Amino acid sequence: MSHAEGGNSESHADLPVAARVRRLEERVVAAGLTTDADLDAYLTKFLERASPMNGARLVARAWTDPAFRERMLADGNSAAAELGVGSADPARQGFQLRVVENTATVHNVVVCTLCSCYPLALLGPSPSWYKSHAYRARVVREPRVVLAEFGLELPEELEIAVWDSNSEARYMVLPRRPDGTADLDDEALTRLVTREGLIGTALV
Amino acid sequence: MPDPRAALPQAQDQPSSAAFTLGDRVRVRAVDPEHHTRVPRYVRGQLGEIVHSHGAAPLPDDRARGIEPPRVETVHVVRFAARDLWGVGDHTVAVDLWESYLEPC
Amino acid sequence: MGGQLGFGPVPVVVGGEPAFHAAWEARVFALSSVLLRAGAYNVDEFRDAIERIPPETYLRTSYYERWLMAIEDLLEAKGLA
Structure with missing residues (x-):
């Protein structure tokens, strides 16, 4: 829980931010925590209703x-x-x-x-x-x-x-x-x- | 902040009976814990008045540290005079504070 | 940061502002909300993770960059992804 910059290959802190987000999303989906469809549906619903x-x-x-x-x-x-x-x-x-x-x-x-x-x-x-x-x-x-x-x-x-x-x-x-x-x-x-x-x- | 729906206080959460009521003068505890807390620095140690109470909610200090079950406390809305906080100003600032953040005065 | 001076005027934009300023911001917003609902972490852990960002980094990063750092940090700490 260090927010280490550098020294942690898993944080991808040096990648451009959009690439980092894509990488995170892939990891989260691969871990079975959510799906791309869930994320899309959540955003669509939020933008429609809020x-x-x-x-x-x-x-x-x-x-x-x-x-x-x-x-x-x-x-x-x-x-x-x-x-x-x-x-x-x-x-x-x-x-x-x-x-x-x-x-x-x-x-x-x-x-x-x-x-x-x-x-x-x-x-x-x-x-x-x-x-x-x-x-x-x-x-x-x-x-x-x-x-x-x-x-x-x-x-x-x-x-x-x-x-x-x-x-x-x-x-x-x-x-x-x-x-x-x-x-x-x-x-x-x-x-x-x-x-x-x-x-x-x-x-x- | 995000929609905290998944992590909300549930209806069965009951506080131990509230120690303060509307109109009470209270002092915010002058704490500076190493762990997460929801007491803004600018009101620590300050005197204010309870103007509303929101009901019970789990204590963020406990939930942020994974303490199960977290303490559940009444959240009071405490109003401060700007002059007390900043030395100047004629406005008021009200802050939501869990009961254990407060002491009587 | 309540009460701190020196940040200059508020960057007022009234009307016409998009909900998100880049596609990745929307993805971070959705990721965080969905992970909260899935119970990967609770909102207090999330806020704590944001507040543990070193102050000099906190001040130079954008709102959703801080969210991204907090999510990365929590998932790694919990060994979830």
């Missing part, structure tokens, strides 16, 4: 249905299951979903400083900025400066709450419903919500 549209649908419903909003804030997994975008059982879902709500006085933003934990099923593949050293290191220390780098300048009086997601719970932000959207239905509201809004680096 999307920020799932999180956006939860948000739109919460904006239009106060009772749903209450249920979602109390138990995110059950709310996701109601809309068919997850399992009510955290063990089946893969995480316990915790939704944190933006208000007139508090703006929430999510990070995982230790790795890059993220609710993939609800937000889709994670953006590279979320996995960057700069975001992981700095948002817990100077969130106003970091949010400004996203073009989000928050008023001084708005409190910022940062959530460092380092257990098997996953956080999603419930943004505030924008003004002037009273006549939009759930589908139109869903289209307003961005992945960045669900992480907290955008207002919506």
Whole structure:
């Protein structure tokens, strides 16, 4: 368990990375741990299903249905299951979903400083900025400066709450419903919500 | 991080009864173990307040070392004031912490 | 690395970013997920393997390169492949 570079012919550390991955895949398949078909199927399913549209649908419903909003804030997994975008059982879902709500006085933003934990099923593949050293290191220390780098300048009086997601719970932000959207239905509201809004680096 | 579905706490996992409740002030143990742990360095030794509890989960320190069965503990969400962590700042930072990472204060 | 300064601005890309930046990244992602589900290792062992990468290597490698190193390391340590 050394991550030795050189001196270990099995690590193939000198090969170009794509070749190293192919070599690893061949070894894993040869050992009977998985098959190429399993890997292909897993990726296809992931890319089909994991999307920020799932999180956006939860948000739109919460904006239009106060009772749903209450249920979602109390138990995110059950709310996701109601809309068919997850399992009510955290063990089946893969995480316990915790939704944190933006208000007139508090703006929430999510990070995982230790790795890059993220609710993939609800937000889709994670953006590279979320996995960057700069975001992981700095948002817990100077969130106003970091949010400004996203073009989000928050008023001084708005409190910022940062959530460092380092257990098997996953956080999603419930943004505030924008003004002037009273006549939009759930589908139109869903289209307003961005992945960045669900992480907290955008207002919506 | 990857989808940890295969390695999740199961429904039958029960914590020993939680020692802390909502609103409690706690201190993060000032530890620096040689093995894997999920206590970010920037909160070690710091004072915070429990604002939520997620329920029980196996302790990563045990699972990373292959200790069977791993301890199962309540995971608390502890909120810290930026000023306490960094000396400056008006925001808060909340961190998920397994119960044995915490001590009363 | 929470709180560490000196990394510069966040590399913000909003919209239009592919899920993976190279085909091999997708394969590493799939390998790790499938191996986790197969019980080859658990998520805490995986995170531990990433964190044991020496800091200078950790900082100069990409996210999925670190995953690759962790998988190689775990499979070898466990004698699985």
